[in-house]
Amino acid sequence: MRIALFVTCLADTLFPEAAKxxxxxxxxxxxxxxxxxxxxxxxxxxxxTGYQAQALPLVRRHTRVFDPYDVIVAPSGSCxxxxxxxxxxxxxxxxxxxxxxxxxxxxxxxxxxxxxxxDVLGVTDVGAYFPHRVTYHPTCHSLRMLRVADRPLxxxxxxxxxDLVELPAAEQCCGFGGTFAVKNADTSTAMLAxxxxxxxxxxxxxxxxxxxxxxxxxxxxxSRLHSGVRxxxxxxxxxxxxxxxxxxxxxxxxxxx
Amino acid sequence: MTRTFLGMxxxxxxxxxxxxAEPFPVAARRALxxxxxxxxxxxxxxxxxxxxxxxxxxxxxxxxxxxxGSAIKTDVMARLPELLEQLEQRVTQAGGVVHWAADAHEANxxxxxxxxxxxxxxxxxxxxxxxxEIGLNEALEAAGIAPVETDLAELIVQLGDDRPSHIxxxxxxxNRAEIRQIFLRAMPGVDPALTDEPxxxxxxxxxFLRQTFLSTPVAVSGANFAVAETGTLAVxxxxxxxxxxxxxxxxxxxxxxxxxxxxxxxxxxxxxxxxPRASTGERMNPYTSMWTGVTPGDxxxxxxxxxxxxxxxxxxxxxVGRQALHCIRCSACLNxxxxxxxxxxxxxxxxxxxxxGAVLSPQLTGVADNASLPYASSLCGACYxxxxxxxxxxxxxxxxxxxxxxxxxxxxxxxxxxxxxxxxALFAAAQRATRLSRLAGRRGRxxxxxxxxxxxxxxxxxxxxxxxxxWWANR
Numbered sequence: 001m002r003i004a005l006f007v008t009c010l011a012d013t014l015f016p017e018a019a020k021x022x023x024x025x026x027x028x029x030x031x032x033x034x035x036x037x038x039x040x041x042x043x044x045x046x047x048x049t050g051y052q053a054q055a056l057p058l059v060r061r062h063t064r065v066f067d068p069y070d071v072i073v074a075p076s077g078s079c080x081x082x083x084x085x086x087x088x089x090x091x092x093x094x095x096x097x098x099x100x101x102x103x104x105x106x107x108x109x110x111x112x113x114x115x116x117x118x119d120v121l122g123v124t125d126v127g128a129y130f131p132h133r134v135t136y137h138p139t140c141h142s143l144r145m146l147r148v149a150d151r152p153l154x155x156x157x158x159x160x161x162x163d164l165v166e167l168p169a170a171e172q173c174c175g176f177g178g179t180f181a182v183k184n185a186d187t188s189t190a191m192l193a194x195x196x197x198x199x200x201x202x203x204x205x206x207x208x209x210x211x212x213x214x215x216x217x218x219x220x221x222x223s224r225l226h227s228g229v230r231x232x233x234x235x236x237x238x239x240x241x242x243x244x245x246x247x248x249x250x251x252x253x254x255x256x257x
Numbered sequence: 258m259t260r261t262f263l264g265m266x267x268x269x270x271x272x273x274x275x276x277x278a279e280p281f282p283v284a285a286r287r288a289l290x291x292x293x294x295x296x297x298x299x300x301x302x303x304x305x306x307x308x309x310x311x312x313x314x315x316x317x318x319x320x321x322x323x324x325x326g327s328a329i330k331t332d333v334m335a336r337l338p339e340l341l342e343q344l345e346q347r348v349t350q351a352g353g354v355v356h357w358a359a360d361a362h363e364a365n366x367x368x369x370x371x372x373x374x375x376x377x378x379x380x381x382x383x384x385x386x387x388x389x390e391i392g393l394n395e396a397l398e399a400a401g402i403a404p405v406e407t408d409l410a411e412l413i414v415q416l417g418d419d420r421p422s423h424i425x426x427x428x429x430x431x432n433r434a435e436i437r438q439i440f441l442r443a444m445p446g447v448d449p450a451l452t453d454e455p456x457x458x459x460x461x462x463x464x465f466l467r468q469t470f471l472s473t474p475v476a477v478s479g480a481n482f483a484v485a486e487t488g489t490l491a492v493x494x495x496x497x498x499x500x501x502x503x504x505x506x507x508x509x510x511x512x513x514x515x516x517x518x519x520x521x522x523x524x525x526x527x528x529x530x531x532x533p534r535a536s537t538g539e540r541m542n543p544y545t546s547m548w549t550g551v552t553p554g555d556x557x558x559x560x561x562x563x564x565x566x567x568x569x570x571x572x573x574x575x576x577v578g579r580q581a582l583h584c585i586r587c588s589a590c591l592n593x594x595x596x597x598x599x600x601x602x603x604x605x606x607x608x609x610x611x612x613x614g615a616v617l618s619p620q621l622t623g624v625a626d627n628a629s630l631p632y633a634s635s636l637c638g639a640c641y642x643x644x645x646x647x648x649x650x651x652x653x654x655x656x657x658x659x660x661x662x663x664x665x666x667x668x669x670x671x672x673x674x675x676x677x678x679x680x681x682a683l684f685a686a687a688q689r690a691t692r693l694s695r696l697a698g699r700r701g702r703x704x705x706x707x708x709x710x711x712x713x714x715x716x717x718x719x720x721x722x723x724x725x726x727x728w729w730a731n732r
């Protein structure tokens with residue numbers, strides 16, 4: 001299957017490993033990955049911060065860039081949520097009914113990674129190997145906007161060597177919330193403190209999730225605590241095999257030029 | 258298409274409790290530093306959440322009930338003027354008197370005049386959000402009339418010279434030791450040997466209130482519902498103190514937000530199933546009082562209904578925003594909100610705290626007067642899932658953020674970002690520039706304001722050696 005990668009601006013700029021892992025994983029499963037170079041950002045930051053008018057050209061760009069593809073995947077529940085639940089609204093609000101219809105059509109073909117794997121490609125065992133103790137944080141937008149439910153857990157349970165431990169109070173927000181983390185930094189940090197307490201209580205080496213943004217937040221806090229617990233995107237775990245199981249060297253191993 | 262009816266008045270300033278003295282982040286910072294408050298709130302919200310979730314699980318058609326509740330409220334908003342006129346007609350036919358109050362000033366003046374006409378210098382009050390909203394107690398006190406809150410938690414707040422911090426459990430921020438202190442300090446005739454056992458505290462309140470019930474000829478209440486087809490008012494409560502106020506005095510004055518009307522008696526069937534399970538986690542509401550006008554020889558012999566607008570017509574005029582008027586004040590959204598759980602209700606400034614407050618208060622006052630509230634959420638969506646009438650609070654928050662006044666510096670950054678993001682070559686250059694500036698900077702610590710909000714509590718990971726698109730171009 002030919003699958004277009006909607007990389008998301010955050011993964012593109014700051015967390016390319018999650019995106020590269022998505023490519024390696026899908027190619028390993030026998031699919032062709034396309035990267036439409038005209039993509040930039042879905043506009044979620046603008047919409048959620050109160051700048052819908054500025055988001056409009058980004059919605060238009062995203063829709064135009066991805067319209068030619070039958071299947072689109074992003075390693076982010078939040079950005080897929082934006083495409084599915086915000087793009088048509090932004091277009092309609094601007095009075096562009098045609099764009100709204102096209103955006104809805106693109107949204108219908110856009111999947112979060114675990115949705116693509118389980119629902120479209122029909123796999124839960126992706127042949128991964130990751131010999132570590134892992135806990136999974138269901139990000140709010142994958143949980144409540146997309147309702148990915150236990151799809152990520154079903155994928156993780158099939159990973160060889162992986163010891164999956166349950167995260168207490170898993171469904172509580174980590175406190176990221178985009179610009180919320182800056183505008184309401186104190187409240188955000190208070191939420192993060194509880195999330196980290198729960199992560200540390202599991203004794204996991206790795207905290208994983210389907211969103212680089214939430215992982216950036218949780219990981220930033222865990223790093224400040226010098227906790228030794230790492231955050232790793234779900235795609236990176238699913239892309240790992242026996243050939244590249246050393247976490248520390250993974251970055252070097254996967255860069256193919 | 259969204260139409261705005263220009264000139265629809267919002268709630269006036271200088272009266273009532275819809276505006277905070279400071280922005281949410283400032284007030285929240287102080288609340289977060291109060292360890293006792295954090296413990297009280299964490300314990301209380303977790304308890305209510307668990308209780309409510311358990312009894313909601315028992316109902317096989319909960320989702321259909323939610324849909325029905327939402328549909329009834331949507332219908333009400335679509336024909337509110339017609340339903341209110343029907344309600345007025347039915348209440349009048351049943352011997353009540355209906356008053357229309359455009360705002361808090363008018364409503365307070367109407368109630369003060371009505372109480373004065375009775376000659377009483379004291380009123381007993383049923384727990385009511387509408388009267389808190391308009392600052393009725395202050396208006397009564399200014400007129401030399403003493404209002405006595407009879408809901409236990411509201412009494413604690415009143416005696417403590419405090420403000421409510423939760424819609425349903427206004428003293429949620431207090432524990433029993435604090436309540437004992439408040440009673441000892443402020444309750445007339447309290448036993449100095451009072452302990453902090455809940456039964457003891459309740460008994461002290463009961464002794465004090467019983468005297469007041471028996472000797473006060475006027476009561477003021479709010480209303481949870483008003484049935485247009487019958488003219489029936491309904492108050493739901495857990496203690497029975499409301500029932501005392503609604504039945505013992507000679508005169509009853511009810512102040513009700515105009516959005517509380519429902520078309521038919523049958524509609525109560527839906528809400529009386531939704532409300533107790535979503536709010537207190539009870540299967541059935543303990544005290545449901547309903548009355549229609551005046552019944553000779555039974556209960557209050559004079560009944561006044563004050564229909565309050567106070568900005569509601571402005572909310573109704575916004576086709577997206579109006580769903581905030583569907584709220585039945587259950588506070589389920591407060592109990593599941595990770596922000597509310599940590600900051601408590603006072604940080605929101607308004608009597609309507611939590612997620613629903615963050616979308617209702619700014620609409621009642623105009624967004625500029627509560628500009629920080631739509632941002633007091635991480636948009637986690639827990640409130641939308643919990644709402645028994647399916648108010649899409651995250652959607653409303655985003656909608657209101659778009660109408661809020663924005664800081665100039667932020668607007669400039671957002672405009673620049675949007676400009677670059679609509680030009681892939683410029684975007685790629687900006688990505689590289691981000692990386693260079695970060696490498697030259699202090700590696701993940703100590704970003705300048707406002708981004709220091711991030712680095713005060715978290716590291717920022719080092720930028721990768723290569724963006725994804727550069728890697729892709731070179732593979």
